[in-house]
Amino acid sequence: xxxxxxxxxxxxxxxxxxxxxxxxxxxxxxxxxxxxxxxxxxxxxxxxxxxxxxxxxxxxxxxxxxxxxxxxxxxxxxxxxxxxxxxxxxxxxxxxxxxxxxxxxxxxxxxxxxxxxxxxxxxxxxxxxxxxx
Amino acid sequence: xxxxxxxxxxxxxxxxxxxxxxxxxxxxxxxxxxxxxxxxxxxxxxxxxxxxxxxxxxxxxxxxxxxxxxxxxxxxxxxxxxxxxxxxxxxxxxxxxxxxxxxxxxxxxxxxxxxxxxxxxxxxxxxxxxxxxxxxxxxxxxxxxxxxxxxxxxxxxxxxxxxxxxxxxxxxxxxxxxxxxxxxxxxxxxxxxxxxxxxxxxxxxxxxxxxxxxxxxxxxxxxxxxxxxxxxxxxxxxxxxxxxxxxxxxxxxxxx
Numbered sequence: 001x002x003x004x005x006x007x008x009x010x011x012x013x014x015x016x017x018x019x020x021x022x023x024x025x026x027x028x029x030x031x032x033x034x035x036x037x038x039x040x041x042x043x044x045x046x047x048x049x050x051x052x053x054x055x056x057x058x059x060x061x062x063x064x065x066x067x068x069x070x071x072x073x074x075x076x077x078x079x080x081x082x083x084x085x086x087x088x089x090x091x092x093x094x095x096x097x098x099x100x101x102x103x104x105x106x107x108x109x110x111x112x113x114x115x116x117x118x119x120x121x122x123x124x125x126x127x128x129x130x131x132x133x
Numbered sequence: 134x135x136x137x138x139x140x141x142x143x144x145x146x147x148x149x150x151x152x153x154x155x156x157x158x159x160x161x162x163x164x165x166x167x168x169x170x171x172x173x174x175x176x177x178x179x180x181x182x183x184x185x186x187x188x189x190x191x192x193x194x195x196x197x198x199x200x201x202x203x204x205x206x207x208x209x210x211x212x213x214x215x216x217x218x219x220x221x222x223x224x225x226x227x228x229x230x231x232x233x234x235x236x237x238x239x240x241x242x243x244x245x246x247x248x249x250x251x252x253x254x255x256x257x258x259x260x261x262x263x264x265x266x267x268x269x270x271x272x273x274x275x276x277x278x279x280x281x282x283x284x285x286x287x288x289x290x291x292x293x294x295x296x297x298x299x300x301x302x303x304x305x306x307x308x309x310x311x312x313x314x315x316x317x318x319x320x321x322x323x324x325x326x327x328x329x330x331x332x333x334x335x336x337x338x339x340x341x342x343x344x345x346x347x348x349x350x351x352x353x354x355x356x357x358x359x360x361x362x363x364x365x366x367x368x369x370x371x372x373x374x375x376x377x378x379x380x381x382x383x384x385x386x387x388x389x
Contacts, residue, residue, distance in 0.1 A: 122321040
């Protein structure tokens with residue numbers, strides 16, 4: 001093998017760089033995001049249930065919000081009838097955030113963890129704490 | 134042995150049954166899952182229009198009440214610099230409200246009146262035609278709506294609008310709102326905004342803020358309904374509209 005040491009050195013450097021994300025996290029604590037639903041409005045509820053099931057909301061809340069945006073602002077449809085037949089007003093500020101009034105501990109908890117930055121709050125006003133920019 | 138003719142007949146009938154079958158299955162299938170509907174209380178109209186009785190607006194206070202009601206509820210920023218100002222509803226004098234059609238020899242009283250201006254929600258709205266991303270569009274009930282989520286801030290609509298009803302957010306709007314209304318969003322830097330005929334209120338069965346605050350000086354209704362109050366008012370009074378010669382068909386009428 002010509003220049004064997006160069007090839008091996010190159011391979012070693014390659015392997016180190018590729019495994020960096022794993023080796024760098026050794027010894028660090030894994031902090032699982034814990035979105036809190038501890039708000040006065042949710043505490044008042046007998047059955048702590050969002051408009052749809054927890055799993056559905058977890059997976060598709062952004063798709064739901066996107067469809068809500070189009071229904072409300074484009075078609076003027078502002079009533080959402082959930083799978084269980086309950087009626088809700090289509091509004092981020094006046095429906096979602098009335099219950100989830102703890103944006104920092106609910107929305108941001110996971111969004112920061114996965115490093116996504118939804119631009120909802122450029123326009124929509126977040127509840128009370130930090131409502132004013 | 135099947136003939137060619139019989140084969141075609143059989144296959145034609147078979148496909149018919151197939152089509153019918155799919156239709157009947159769809160009809161029998163119950164709708165499941167979440168649904169999205171219009172509010173039952175929503176005001177119903179085919180073409181919303183507004184008549185402003187300029188005879189009844191006498192003092193500056195009359196105007197301020199209407200303007201403040203709208204701007205406060207919709208979180209419209211108060212910017213003094215006219216280059217950056219944002220307004221949904223504002224006042225202007227006779228000559229500038231009706232350029233081209235302003236009669237020079239009309240009574241002095243009319244000439245000195247102030248006029249309440251807002252988006253005309255034109256039937257043939259030029260702003261919706263020039264918008265490259267369809268952020269502004271006509272709703273079925275005639276409202277010229279603006280989808281703030283989609284606006285890219287290109288300002289084509291501002292060039293297209295002959296009434297100056299559109300304003301660009303040159304400055305971060307939240308810095309210029311004294312008191313936020315938590316029920317309504319603000320806008321962000323770099324989008325165009327304007328009056329939306331309070332479609333969010335119409336969808337809930339309420340009249341626009343300006344109509345409510347004017348206490349009878351502004352009449353709102355369905356132009357296509359011959360028995361509506363607005364049609365009665367338009368038929369009984371002398372009315373003018375802004376820049377009709379442009380063919381935009383403005384939906385805001387001024388009673389002189």
